[in-house]
Amino acid sequence: MKEYKKYGKFAYLVKLRNGIWRNMGGCLAPMNAYLNIIGMETLGLRMERVCNNAFRLAQALEKLEGVSVNYPLLESSPYHELAEKQLSGKGGAILTIRAGSKERAYKLINHLKYVKIATNIGAVRTLVIHPASTIYIHSTPEAMAEAGVYDDTIRISVGIEDIKDLIQDFTEAVESPGE
Template sequence: MERGLNTRCLHLEETEGKTEHYGALSYPIYQTATYAHPGAGKSTGYDYSRLQNPTREHLEKTVASLEGGIDAFALSTGMAAITLLMEIFEPGDHMIAEADLYGGSIRFFDNVSKKNHYEFTYLNCSKDDIEGAIKGNTKAIYIETPTNPMMNVSDIAAISRIAKKHNLLLIVDNTFLSPYFQNPLKLGADIVIHSGTKFLGGHNDTLAGFIVTNSDEIKEKLRFLIKTTGAGLSPFDSWLILRGMKTLGIRMEKSQENAIRIANWLKEQHIVKKVYYPGLPEHPGYEIIKRQARGFGSMITFDVDTKEHAWKIIESVRMIKFAESLGGVETLITYPTTQTHADVPDEVRIQNGITPCTLRLSIGIEDIEDLLAELSYVFHLPE
């Protein structure tokens, strides 16, 4: 019987009953670059920390357990994870990608991957015809669900059936829901991506990225590539993510509880024109996310009536911070036009629904009364 998610955030079954590391409950930070060998042709199991490090290995096994994968790869940032993943493809390969991706992913695909002669077709994968975009050189479908920042929800299992029919890889960025709320591999995905900086770390104090897979072939390719390209996560940062993950479940539950209250509050404000939150029954992806996930998350995007109101809100917050990140214990507000999606061309940004009136909230674990009081103050300042 598989153990619960909160238990797996804390314990690896393979280490139970052992008294290694002097019984330390906090997994040790093996802050070493290299390892001494007992003799020629002999190894302790670790040779050089670019290849592997005990702290990073423990983290990778924990993340793989949470996602239901056979292996995970911890990288220095989320973008480092995407960079490494793209190395499994060849020049001339074509990918279908979600149009409403995180702006940094689009920037990478359009300025680095295309330079390396990869082709991309961007679609709204929650409603556009994916199968009609498949070509002879198509190798993968790359999605986020929910998307960043417009919260579009794609049916992972349905897209997986398309991918398998055409012998394509399905890659899912699972950052917004984390493995606590959603497990794409169990729905038919081949690869899962995370910015570990966000919910997995949860404290806005380190950067990290993850790739998780349930394919032996992909595992072997990535294990070779991570030691060859050298962007593996450092021992100390691995420890910070391990520490953060111990409270993943209770953070996700509290943040979601706050988010549902705030999403409904936003709907009642006269300057708010639309709220994008998949936990609202009127959201077009509500039934899909109920079917494929265990929760709705704590990310909310909303449109106000004017750019001036948007700017007034971000310049007036006090406890809520105007900052470019998400998934931490603190509530943050982001202005996608000049922050997360600043490098996305204006026409593409507008087509995806991101306007100068669009704001994004990452809801934290503060007391809901304090969050609502701050928002009420900010929204009702005199003109």
Template sequence: MAPQTAFYMQIGVETLDLRMDRICSNALRLAAHLDELASSGEVPELQVRYPGLSSHEGHELAKRQFKDRYGGILTLRLGSRKRAFAMLDSLDLVSIVSNIGDARTLAVHPATTIAAHLDRAAQLASGVYDDLVRVSVGIEDCEDLITDFDQALGKLPAESEE
């Protein structure tokens, strides 16, 4: 490892715990907000998956193992590929890239990016659907994230037909 790389890693490690606290807190708040929109029917066809939500099938296990820090990744299903891309195209604050764990919130359409090399059957077996968006939550102000997702979801086409 180059000395400069080691130096940057050391600096990053010093604040990792603080950043992860913020990332996990933001992810839980954002997931809970989006789940409420889905539950209320305000955003038809929206499904939110995040282990910090009591509706997640692995929530009890996650509670025991993660001690209220459920990570920074959540996924959204929007009913169709068209709606997934419409939401991604409407996000202003969120960057559309395939990284995870950044200080910024990032989103990606896995079926056409990180899982594009898989055939359709392998994608489905891996839980990668055409309407799926993966979100890696960052450390921004959570109210700004909620506002950005709200405005993007408000622009979705009404129907999930392709």
């Protein structure tokens, strides 16, 4: 703190600003603060939309042959009652499907037109990933199974797009004979 002594009673604040806040992001640039405010103002609307889209996509995918769907609000889910009770009918924006094989999972992912392949979640666009070959690549088979990740698993982070477009895109990908 010796180097900050010249700032008197503000010495600790200057230390925070010059060290922790600068490195950890506690002092936002004005544009970043503005964008955060804009994002917070629409967060409720976006969450309503992604939860609704995820549920409707899960329902549509569940009707298709050749894939199994994991989403807590589906009546077929072992977590259905718990999700209804604790989540107030909002199952979140993430669902997973199993395609039957790793090769089919890749073909399905590559057939999608509107969806981006990315590891992050919670974006406004729908994103897919093959977790077994990306984020779980260094996990043991036991750890992957415990997390519900298999060679044929596809994780979908549903966005705010028009649900009809998403359902059509996924339906075509699932029903595609593959190249």
